[in-house]
Amino acid sequence: MSNEKANVVIVGGGVFGNSIAYHYAKNNPGKKIIVLERNELCNAATSRAAAMITKIRAKKEFIPLAKQTYTAIAEMETLLGESLDIKTVGIMHIAASETKVSDLEELVKTASKFGERWEYISAEKAEQMAPWLNASTSLKIAYMPDEAYCDPYLLGTFYARTAKLLGADIRQGVEVTDILMDGDTATGVVTTDGIIDADVVIIAAGAWAPILAKKAGINLALAPVRSQYWITERNEIFPESMPMVVLPDVNAYLRPEGGALLFGIRERQSIAVSPNDIPNDISSFKFSDDKGMNDLSEVIDRLAAFFPRVYDIGLKYYIAGFSAYTPDNYLSMGSTTKKNNILFATGCVGAGIAVCGGVGLAFAEMAAGKPNPYDFSAFDIHRFGDIDPFSEEWLQKCAIARSVKNSG
Ligand SMILES: Cc1cc2nc3c(=O)[nH]c(=O)nc-3n(C[C@H](O)[C@H](O)[C@H](O)COP(=O)(O)OP(=O)(O)OC[C@H]3O[C@@H](n4cnc5c(N)ncnc54)[C@H](O)[C@@H]3O)c2cc1C
Missing domain, CATH: 3.50.50.60 (FAD/NAD(P)-binding domain)
Structure with missing residues (x-):
């Protein structure tokens, strides 16, 4: 045959x-x-x-x-x-240090070059749009209205x-x-x-x-490197229409999720795993015994400067998975x-x-x-x-790359 x-x-x-x-x-x-x-x-x-x-x-x-x-x-x-119902809520990039301000100035130049809309907004406006946010330490905030999640x-x-x-x-x-x-x-x-x-x-x-x-x-x-994020309990400070937020000073991103807040961080020590050690069915892989709490505790004080309720808001879900890094x-x-x-x-x-x-x-x-x-x-x-993509040295190089990654 x-x-x-x-x-x-x-x-x-x-x-x-x-x-x-x-x-x-x-x-x-x-x-x-x-x-x-x-x-x-x-x-x-x-x-x-x-x-x-x-x-x-x-x-x-x-x-x-x-x-x-x-x-x-x-x-x-x-x-x-049918509609895919993508949520075009826009994104705010918040810079709170001189280095991140110059990165942001570059980013908005890029936005203009590619014909994408953006504007600088005040800390007050940012807090109005995202009621969970404390933007008092920000130096510059750019809002890009046409960014979405799905x-x-x-x-x-x-x-x-x-x-x-x-x-x-x-x-x-x-x-x-x-x-x-x-x-x-x-x-x-x-x-x-x-x-x-x-x-x-x-x-x-x-x-x-x-x-x-x-x-x-x-x-x-x-190399497969772990990414992780958390979803809080629902609260009125997380309206579904609020923009996504990137905090490069904290290496964090946040977005609305059905009346709650989804947020992820770039941890200091990312974890890479050899492709041979990942089961075919990813749902049987144990990503983190402590649901990422050690990693979160490393950045929580810095995150709290922008998201003060992070200490007491309930975290309902922990999601982790592998992305392929270089x-x-x-x-x-x-x-x-x-x-x-x-x-x-x-x-x-x-x-x-x-x-x-x-x-x-x-x-x-x-x-x-x-x-x-x-x-x-x-x-x-x-x-x-x-x-050698299976060697420890290579896996470590790729894990470090995720730890230092800045945004997006
Ligand atoms: C926690 C987390 C948050 C993320 N957030 C974002 C984000 O905000 N924005 C963004 O752009 N990206 C994000 N990503 C990255 C995004 O999920 C990935 O980049 C994307 O899903 C990669 O798609 P893929 O098709 O390459 O891989 P996968 O979705 O992993 O698909 C690969 C498929 O290949 C199949 N397969 C493997 N081997 C075989 C085989 N031998 N025979 C048959 N089938 C096989 C697997 O079963 C699997 O279904 C995130 C990832 C994670 C883990």
Whole structure:
């Protein structure tokens, strides 16, 4: 019996895999694309995200990708005749030290350059908009009204549903166990359901991507690093319409969550784990015995300067997950000069919900043999040289990168 054949096979049904499927199916009618997800769609990093779809960032290379996310959402809403109900509440960046003020001045220049609206606002105005906030120590506050957050599971499954509507084949409960290689050329995948030959194989396997890359002979430059956040109990000081807030002086971000407050911090000591040590089903992984309380206690006094109620407000939920980090906090993705017909949609550096639209379009175009519409030179998977993604030294480098990451 001959093998099943596809034009494109995608390994991983998170937000990246599904976004690629949507963009490819839309732009290449009649071509066969298959997404293979071993669990349920969006079960891993995607469903755990705080899902801030931040467009205006210090890393300018991410901005066009994030803009495409908003474009894709609008297109999918039309196609499905449903609203994704994204919450366009805007974002406030609050600088309370001279260094952060100059970073903020750069950021607003970037916003203007990319045609995004922003304004400086007073501490009083900021406190009015976010009643939980004490902005008295702030030196400068910029408000960007067009930034949004969303439900990340819904976004990931919107991509999958529209992709399916346009002809993509989305399979759950199918694991890819090997990459078929003919010399230096990928020719398909081995799965728990049999072999699929493919013209192009795309690895979008999140934290586990280095395992599959290794099977294809590539040392993929990323490491799974834990991210964590908390959700408070509901309180009237957290109106649903309040803007998101970034506090670079504290390394914290905060946003409304159904009448409560969701907030995350960059801890001093981030935790990286070898891809081999993460179970296939992430829900069985124990992230933190103390629900991140040690990490939170390190920053709580500094956070309380802006959010005084943090000491006594009840914390209802603790969420943790793995994002794929790199030492320079730039994405690790694209093609490789070392192998043919295999692409890596990986290394999300905790920004995958924001950039998923551009990532989807880029890989859809590359898989169709067309030029990548974006400049991916900063994301080159070989830029760190010959690394061992499973070594302790590499894991530590990537963990440190998250600890020093500033915002977004
Ligand atoms: C706590 C937290 C907060 C975050 N907040 C934000 C935020 O505010 N904004 C933002 O932009 N991003 C945020 N992120 C990052 C965002 O969640 C990720 O960047 C994004 O979800 C990455 O998507 P992905 O498709 O690459 O990975 P995943 O969603 O992890 O998907 C990978 C999939 O591949 C599957 N897979 C792996 N190996 C195989 C195999 N061999 N065969 C078949 N399937 C396989 C897995 O089961 C999984 O479903 C956050 C992440 C976390 C953990």
